Amino acid sequence: MKHIKKKFYLESKDVPVPLKEGKKLLTVDRSDNATLKNIKKGENISFVKTEDENYRLALIYKHQGQHIFLPVPDFTLVYFNNAYLNNKSRKNLEKLLFKKINNIENGYSENVDSEIYGYIGIATSAIIQMFTSLESFINYLIPDEGVYIKIRPEKTESYNKEQIQKNIRFMEKVKEVLPFFTSKNFFINQTLTNNHIVNLKNIRDEIVHTKSNFLYQSQTELLEKLLKFKYDDTLSAIRKFMNFYIKDYNIDCDCSSEE
Structure with missing residues (x-):
């Protein structure tokens, strides 16, 4: 896997919304600060036109007294890309950490303190960004006006999009909510790919809700899990999950760089 193709919201050769x-x-010169200021104040949708003649949804942002256009990227892919980059950094830091530890002749040396802190920081960041990309993608798939119906023996419950996002647990979203709206179920069979996603959810919860107990055993166990976690396989599992619901949504960049 190399770095992903970067995409932006509502990107199109034509203005993407009716x-x-x-x-x-209204076509506006980007140096026309007064007009841009008025557009930002109103109920307007702004687009920027790129050099290759694509329109992209854009934020008009005031910077140092001037109003400028900032294209709005697909946040799901931003989070996934960050996870990918963090994972690359994690691999390099892991090599350095164990190289230093293995070269220590007379017991532990404090010269690896920075590497230990750095490894845990970059590893946990990669995992949190992976899970955030999944959550963002799942919420994107829920129709804006969609209503999820959950039938129980004692009652029937209905949830709009906001309620689904706030009140339905992650595993119910992937196993029940998405099939309800898409008629597709990535979790219909138990697979190694699915297990990677479940393991991601579990370790992310341990990171976000880090527990403390006698002699910090839970932290010791978490450190071991961070060292053993299948980062590459989990990134691939997330990509498969996304492309299952939207074909070619998460793909390698088509540039010549292999980074």
Whole structure:
């Protein structure tokens, strides 16, 4: 796996959204600060046109007194890309950490303290970003006006999109909510790929809700799990999950770089 193809919201060769009645498309010079300021104040959707003639949804942002366009990236892919980059850094740091430890002749030396802190920091960041990319993607798949119906023996419950995102647990989302809306179920069979996603969820919970107990045994166990976690396989599992629901959504960049 190499770095991913970077995508942006509502990117298209044409203006990606229909104009509402009474609205018009306004082309603005990016140096026209007064007009950009007024556009930002109103209920407008802003796009920036790239050099290769693509429109991208854009934020108009005030920076040092000037209003500028910032294209809005696909946050799900941003989180996945961060996880990929963190994992690359983690691999390099792990090699350095164990090289230093293995070269110590007379017991432990404090010259590996920075590497230990750095490894745990970058490893936990990679895992949290992996899980965040999954959550973001799942929430994206839920229709804006969709209503999830959960039938229980004693009652029937209904959830709108906001309620699903806030009140339905992660595993119910992947096993029940997504099949309800998409008629597709990535978890219909138990597979090694699915296990990677479940393991990701479990270790992410341990990181976010780090527990403490006698002699810090839970932290010792967490450190061992971070060292043994299947980072590459989990990134691949997340990609398979995403592309199962949206074909070619998460793909390698088509540039010549192998990084």
